[in-house]
Amino acid sequence: MRRLFLIFSLLLFFSCGRSKDSKSSNASNLFENLTYSIDTVVVDSKGEIINLSNGLRYFDISVDESSLLLFDRKQTIFQEIDLNDLKLKATYPYEFEGPNGIGKAMNFQILPDRTLFIPTFSKSGIYNLQGKLVSRLNFKPTEAEGLEETDPFTLINAILINPKSGLLYSLPGDYISGVKDLAIIDPDNNKVKLIKLPEMDIAGDFKVFWNTENGKAIEMEEYSLALFDETLIITCTVGSGIYTYNTSNDSLNFVDLPHKIIPTKKSGEILNEVTEESVFWDEYRKVASQVSYYELKWDKEKERFYRFASRTFLGEKESDPVRDEVYLLAYDEGFNVLGETKLDELKTIPSSYFWKDGKLWSFVNVEDELGFAVFTFDF
Helix, strand or coil, X not given: CXXXXXXXXXXXXXCECCCEECCECHHHCXXXXXXXXXXXXXXXXXXXXXXXXXXXXXXXXXXXXXXXXXXXXXXXXXXEEECCCCEEEEEEEXXXXXXXXXXXXXXXXXXXXXXXXXXXXXXXXXXXCCCCEEEEECCCHHHCECCCCCCHHHHHCCCEECCCCCCEEECCEECCCCEECEEEEECCCCEEEEECCHHXXXXXXXXXXXXXXXXXXXXXXXXXXXXXXXXXXXXXXXXXXXXXXXXXXXXXXXXECCCCCCCCEXXXXXXXEECCHHHHHHHHXXXXXXXXXXXXXXXXXXXXXXXXXXXXXXXXXXXXXXXXXXXXXXXXXXXXXEXXXXXXXXXXXXXCEEEECCEEEEEEEECCEEEEXXXXXXX
């Protein structure tokens, strides 16, 4: 089920190449005879508390896939989980304020040398695991050059750093419109280059904004940004197609990803702004029942990209039962479609998932202990 965002203060939310077509190899569908099994494993916390009140929301995986780092915003600590031995390896306390303070951090990125890029609106920096500031980035969104009319608060959205060049990338945009751009940020000079993503502008056609004096809510399409070697991959739930941005030669391309068993993008007309809750729910149901395509995840062992897609069927009322359809899709490194299938036994998309050793790992709460459902796919 797609997320609803309650908004009480909007201020708090903050050279292009030709389009390419991916060649489908679905004539020999990789998943034609797919079977899978699921094992549940539990992490040994060694008597320490791993805060799972927000699930596994703020986490990242080390480049070698040996560790998972979980950020506890409430306590301003990072906890390292050894994914090979399934135990809590270490807890790293960080400062909220002061010379090494990280401020109100929302996300982070593990770099190849095991330092952390921790971005915030007021200050961003590179820190070591012991919580010491390695370098402060001269990145001030409200003073950045090149933003034009873009809200600087959205410049932190999905932000990443390129460890090789030191450039930052993010997906800013007008929050209410539901449309985003790609931002290339030079933190040394505090300059921003904005690149339009026109093939994904239809995301704005499928947002539903409930706007009243007493409260506001919005349903909107989700974008994602990932760095794979020297290539940025941008996805949007509105369709299967992706943008790739080559960071070494500054080129952007849209890649169509054709599928046979599900539509490749949302369609139809949606009321984008409503004032009645019942109308909001009706329009939201129309959007949710269409296919949403999620981010691509790389499987290092099999050298393939995988992604999930889903459809959510809502009842007449918010309290009615919800039914999901879940699909698994596969692509090669050149973004050719390798396989697609509906996972009938799966009732919802796995939570906070990643690929390790050719298997899908998904967060599960096992009696308030950190656990993972590990999927082994055979095809």
